[in-house]
Amino acid sequence: MVDYATEEEQVEALKRWWRENGTSIIAGAALGILALVGWRGWTWHQETQALEASRLYDEVSARIENGDREALVSAAEQLRADYASTAYASLGALAAARAAVDAGDLAAAAEWLRWAMDNGDDVKLGYLARGRLARIEAARGRIDEGLALLDVDPPAAWVGLYGEIRGDLLTEKGDREAAIEAYRAALDAEVPPPDPEAVQRKLNEAQAAGANRGGDGEEAS
Structure with a gap:
């Protein structure tokens, strides 16, 4: 550290330093204050929006x-x-x-x-x-559009539910084998559908219908 011989020299050195650096210090402080005020204003705006x-x-x-x-x-x-x-x-x-x-x-x-x-x-x-839109589209007679909505890679929490909906739409479409596969996938999902027992019943019914259809075919032959 530099030693100054007199207080006057110390004062002059401080003045020189302030002339060289004071503007940038003031500008930086002003920007910091503006940023803080802006952040608080944005936070207040967000909170107000949420309340309304x-x-x-x-x-x-x-x-x-x-x-x-x-x-x-x-x-x-x-x-x-x-x-x-x-x-x-x-x-x-x-x-x-x-x-x-x-x-x-x-x-x-x-x-x-x-x-x-x-x-x-x-x-x-x-x-x-x-998922709800897929069911609505099927109810409007647009089953393929509903199935297309389900053709995504959802998070694990939705795989079971989407599998159930897909199975329902495929059953309505008459594609029993694909419906059986969808119901099985729903039951095997990491997060099962909201009512696994209901899905199991749908799977059993689809399998039974397929078996009956096969038996009818054998008798007919």
Whole structure:
């Protein structure tokens, strides 16, 4: 470290150092303060968005209880338009889709589910919407479109459920062998479908139907 002979020399050295470095120090400090203020502002904005979205979803839930589909759809539409970056928007879309199914409007249900699948911020809810959309498409007579929706590589948590849905659609299509394979895959999945016993019954029925068909064929021959 340099030793200065007098206090005056120390003061002059400090002044020179400040002239050389003061501007960058002030600029750096200002940027740091702006970054902190910006981060806090963004955090506040996110929290405000989540609170308002939560309030709107409470309205959706209330309308589910009292069966007011028009008000439910209105709240879900606002969630979709203004709070798409929150999971509440996807939840609202799923609720609106269920209300549309109850009203027999499968086209509207499909539209809501497709939005949740393609645009929702929550990945898990997106996979749930995809599975429900596959069933809706089958109910609309679009079984191949429903099967195409399931032609993805989902996380392990969804493999069992998707296998069950695939089996149901293949059974409806009349492809019994492929349905049996799908049901077996669902039961063998790391995470089984929500109701494994129901899937086992479907598998047993598909196998029995195949056996009966084989027996009929033998008798006919």
